[in-house]
Each structure stands twice: as C-alpha cells, then as structure tokens.
Amino acid sequence: MNNELSTNNFNSKFKIFFCALIIFGLLLNGFFANAITDPEKLKEELEAQIKDLQEKISQYNQKIAETKEKAKTLENEINILENQIKKIQLQIKEIDLDIKETELNISQIQEKIKKIEEKMDYQRMLLGEYLRLINQYDENSLLEIILSKDRFSDFFDEVNSLEVVQKNLQKTLNELSSSKKQLESKKDELESEKQEQYRLKAFQEIQKTTILKKQQRRKHILYITKGEEEAYQEKIKSKQKDIEFLKKQISLLERYHLTLQEAVRNAIFAGSKTGVRPAYLLAVLENESRLGLNVGTGNWRKDMYNCYRKLGKISRAEREKTAFFQICQELGLNPDLQPVSAEPYYGCGGAMGPAQFLPTTWLAYKQRISSLTGNNPPNPWNPKDAFTGAAIKLADAGANQRTYNSEWIAYAKYLAGRRWNRSKAAKYNADRVMELAKEFEEKLFN
Numbered sequence: 040m041n042n043e044l045s046t047n048n049f050n051s052k053f054k055i056f057f058c059a060l061i062i063f064g065l066l067l068n069g070f071f072a073n074a075i076t077d078p079e080k081l082k083e084e085l086e087a088q089i090k091d092l093q094e095k096i097s098q099y100n101q102k103i104a105e106t107k108e109k110a111k112t113l114e115n116e117i118n119i120l121e122n123q124i125k126k127i128q129l130q131i132k133e134i135d136l137d138i139k140e141t142e143l144n145i146s147q148i149q150e151k152i153k154k155i156e157e158k159m160d161y162q163r164m165l166l167g168e169y170l171r172l173i174n175q176y177d178e179n180s181l182l183e184i185i186l187s188k189d190r191f192s193d194f195f196d197e198v199n200s201l202e203v204v205q206k207n208l209q210k211t212l213n214e215l216s217s218s219k220k221q222l223e224s225k226k227d228e229l230e231s232e233k234q235e236q237y238r239l240k241a242f243q244e245i246q247k248t249t250i251l252k253k254q255q256r257r258k259h260i261l262y263i264t265k266g267e268e269e270a271y272q273e274k275i276k277s278k279q280k281d282i283e284f285l286k287k288q289i290s291l292l293e294r295y296h297l298t299l300q301e302a303v304r305n306a307i308f309a310g311s312k313t314g315v316r317p318a319y320l321l322a323v324l325e326n327e328s329r330l331g332l333n334v335g336t337g338n339w340r341k342d343m344y345n346c347y348r349k350l351g352k353i354s355r356a357e358r359e360k361t362a363f364f365q366i367c368q369e370l371g372l373n374p375d376l377q378p379v380s381a382e383p384y385y386g387c388g389g390a391m392g393p394a395q396f397l398p399t400t401w402l403a404y405k406q407r408i409s410s411l412t413g414n415n416p417p418n419p420w421n422p423k424d425a426f427t428g429a430a431i432k433l434a435d436a437g438a439n440q441r442t443y444n445s446e447w448i449a450y451a452k453y454l455a456g457r458r459w460n461r462s463k464a465a466k467y468n469a470d471r472v473m474e475l476a477k478e479f480e481e482k483l484f485n
Contacts, residue, residue, distance in 0.1 A: 095129050120253050127250050130467070134246070137463050138239050141232055148229045152222060159218045230350075231458060234386050238454070238464030241383075245326075245471065294328050295393050297422055303483055305422050309430035312411045314439030318484050319446050320430050322475035323453065326468055327395045327429075337381030339363050339374055343389030343398075346382045359389055362398035366391075369416040377420075391419040394429040404428050429453075447473055 297305075306317035306324075337343070339360065347356035367374040380390040389397055396404070401419050408417040408428045417424040433439075438449035448459070451469045455462035 120256060124250055124253050127246050127253070131246050131250075134239055134242065134467065141235055141239065141463075145229060145232050148225055148232060152225045152229065155218055155222045155225060159222070162214050162218060230386075235458075235462055235464055238462070239467070242464055242467045242471070295422060299483075301422065305426040308423065309411075309426040312427065313430040313434040314441070315430040315433050316438075316441050316446070316476070316480075318480035319438065319441075319472070319476040320426065320433065321479050321483075322472045323433065323450055324393050324426065324429060325475055326450075326472050328393065337379045337388040339377070339379055339389060342382040343379060343387055346387035346389075350387070359398050362402050363389065366398055366401060366416075366419065370418055393422055393425040394419065394432075396425075396428060401428065404431055407431050443473065446476070 302321060303317070306321045309315065310317040310320055343363070344356050344360045347353075347359065363379075364374055366372075367377055377391075380388040380395065382388045391398065391401060396419055405417060408424055408431065409415045411431070412424050412427050414421065414424055417428070419425055419428070433446075433449045433453060436449035436452040437445040440446075447469045450472045451459035451462070451465040454468055455465035459465050
C-alpha cells in the first residue's frame with residue numbers, strides 16, 4: 040500500500056512538473072514572438088529608405104550619361120564631376136542604411152541563438168529528469184521490484200512506464216541534436232552577416248576617398264583653366280595629364296611597388312591567356328587593393344592561424360597554416376617574414392599579394408597559373424603570377440565572356456563566393472569595379 044501511495048505521489052508530482060514546463064514554454068514563445076515585431080517593422084522602414092536612395096542614384100546615373108553624350112566642354116566636365124559626387128554621397132547614405140539593416144539582422148540572429156540555447160537548456164533539464172527516473176529503476180534488482188509489488192500486474196505497469204520514459208528520453212536526445220544543428224547554422228549565418236558588415240564599411244571608406252579625389256579633380260580643372268573654355272579645350276587634348284592623374288588614383292601601384300606600365304603589361308598578359316579584359320582585371324585588382332586597407336601588414340601566426348583558432352575553426356587554421364608553409368618552403372621564403380593581410384574588423388587575415396588569395400585557394404590554382412606564366416612554382420607576391428591567378432578565377436566565373444553582366448557577376452563571386460547574389464557589399468563593389476574598368480579602358484587601353 041505504501042508503494043502504491045508513493046507511486047501515486049510521484050506520478051502527481053511528475054504531471055505537475057510537466058504542466059509547469061509546458062506553460063513556461065508557451066509563455067517563452069509568446070515573448071519571442073512579440074520581441075521580433077519591432078525589428079521587422081524597422082527593417083521595412085530601412086528598406087523603404089534604401090529603395091528611395093537607389094531611385095535617386097539612378098537619376099544621377101542618367102544625368103551623368105546624358106552629359107557625357109554632349110560635346111566635351113569645361114562646363115560639362117564640371118557638371119559630370121558634380122553629379123558623380125552627388126551620386127556617391129547618396130551611395131554613402133545608402134550604405135549607412137545597409138549597415139544599420141545588417142546590424143539589425145545580427146541582433147535578430149543573436150536573439151534566435153539565445154532562444155535556441157534556452158531551448159537546449161530546457162531539453163537538458165528534461166534529459167536529467169528522465170535519467171533520474173531511469174536511475175530509480177536501476178537501483179533495485181528485477182527480483183526486488185517484483186517482490187515489492189502487491190500484485191504482479193503492478194510490475195508490468197511499471198515496466199510500461201519505464202518504456203514510456205525511455206521513449207521520451209530518445210525523443211529529447213533527438214531534439215537536443217536538432218537544436219545543436221540549428222544553433223551551429225545560426226552561428227554560421229551570424230558570421231556571414233558580420234563579414235558582410237565589414238565589407239560594407241570597407242567600401243564606404245573607399246567611396247569617401249573617391250569623393251575627395253573627385254572634388255580635388257574639379258578644383259584642379261577650375262584652377263588650370265581659370266574658367267576659360269578655350270584654355271580647357273587645349274588641356275583635354277593631352278592624354279598624358281589624365282594618365283598622370285590616374286597614376287595617383289591607383290593605390291595598387293604604390294602597395295606593390297609597380298609602375299603603371301608594369302601593371303598594364305601584366306594585365307594584358309593575363310588577359311591574353313584567359314580571355315579576361317585587361318582593363319577589367321586591373322579594376323578588380325585595384326578594388327581588392329583598396330578593400331584590403333590592411334594588405335601586407337599582417338603575420339601568418341597572429342592574423343591567420345590564431346585568428347581561425349579563436350573562432351573555433353581549428354581544422355581551417357591547420358589547413359591554411361600547412362598551405363602557407365608549403366608555399367613559402369617551395370619559394371625559399373621565411374614564413375615569419377612574409378607579409379599577409381592583417382586580421383580585419385571581422386574574419387581572419389592571411390591573404391597574399393595583389394590578388395589577395397588565401398593559401399589554400401592559391402594552391403588550388405597553382406598548377407594552372409604555372410602552366411600560363413611558366414613560373415614553377417608560381418609566387419602569389421609576384422605581380423605576373425598574381426594577375427594571372429586572378430584572371431583564371433574570374434574567367435572560371437564567366438568574366439571571359441566580356442559582357443557587362445558576366446564581368447559584374449564574376450567579380451561579385453570573386454568577392455563573396457556562393458553568397459554573391461545576396462551580398463550587398465558584393466553589389467556595391469561590383470558596380471565600383473565596372474566604373475573603374477570603364478575609366479581604365481578609356482584612359483589606358485583605347
């Protein structure tokens with residue numbers, strides 16, 4: 040009789056325990072449903088503002104195109120520059136909104152991660168309860184359990200109860216495994232969003248610098264002509280002035296101690312071997328150089344190996360380290376003295392040379408680069424090898440078709456990989472590369 044009362048008390052407590060957990064779960068779901076409402080509304084407002092800015096940017100693009108169609112005069116040249124400046128200023132505002140939207144996405148993902156972690160804690164608590172129940176049965180031998188029952192049927196009732204507990208235990212284990220996979224997926228998503236934010240901020244800095252240079256260019260035109268149209272018409276006949284101005288704009292040259300002639304020659308060589316347009320290739324490498332504000336200032340151990348380990352990517356850290364050491368050993372270089380990109384705002388460094396290839400990526404293209412340049416092994420810090428590696432990768436992505444769309448998509452893939460069609464940073468940078476390519480084509484290759 041005592042056993043029967045004990046069992047009834049236990050079952051009553053067990054039912055109350057599970058009812059409380061269910062009510063807690065319902066309240067928790069209601070809380071998170073309400074928490075998500077405001078961010079979603081804010082996101083809609085941000086997207087509406089971004090759409091409005093995109094329409095204005097499109098209008099300035101139209102004005103720039105229309106002005107360029109007219110005869111080239113001092114007034115038109117200044118109008119073009121002014122419209123370009125206004126367009127870039129709007130792009131910076133658009134990027135500000137995109138960064139806010141990305142920050143909002145990060146906040147929402149972090150909230151989802153928190154919710155999944157709470158769910159996992161809840162499931163672990165259930166798991167502990169199930170294990171405690173099973174342990175109660177395990178403490179007594181089968182004979183002791185049978186003899187303790189007033190009726191033989193009570194024994195079978197408890198056996199059935201034990202089977203239910205074991206089934207629930209398996210269910211909880213499965214749910215725990217599912218929650219863990221969800222958590223890992225959300226953490227990967229969070230990492231991608233943070234990488235996107237870094238790229239947006241880097242591009243924003245590029246655009247701010249571009250505005251300053253265009254404003255300086257406008258002042259220079261006014262200064263050299265003193266407002267006289269006839270003098271300006273004489274100035275624009277000299278292409279060399281444009282080339283000198285272009286030299287000052289191309290940060291790629293200073294970073295890698297190249298002359299403009301060397302850069303053009305390497306671009307033409309790589310383009311002839313892969314079908315990629317030289318002006319476009321030069322624009323890609325120039326944009327990579329500007330994005331990599333920390334190019335060549337890092338060390339493999341701190342900025343690549345230790346960085347990946349801090350992020351929990353142990354196998355990735357070992358792969359990149361092994362590949363980097365292999366490259367340096369084959370080239371007779373000291374890994375500790377060889378420059379790589381420094382750890383950025385988010386993510387890890389370790390990218391090498393003008394093409395900014397990571398060690399494992401470079402090894403994947405190594406044989407194809409060598410077959411085209413004749414350098415065996417190829418060197419990622421050698422401009423000819425680097426230009427060729429970038430051209431091969433871009434050609435694989437379709438840039439050798441030489442259409443606007445194919446080149447735009449190829450660079451978006453070069454920058455963002457599989458996320459190219461979802462990455463706002465890839466969109467901005469692909470637009471920028473196509474603008475640079477047009478400028479290089481006009482001033483350097485025509």
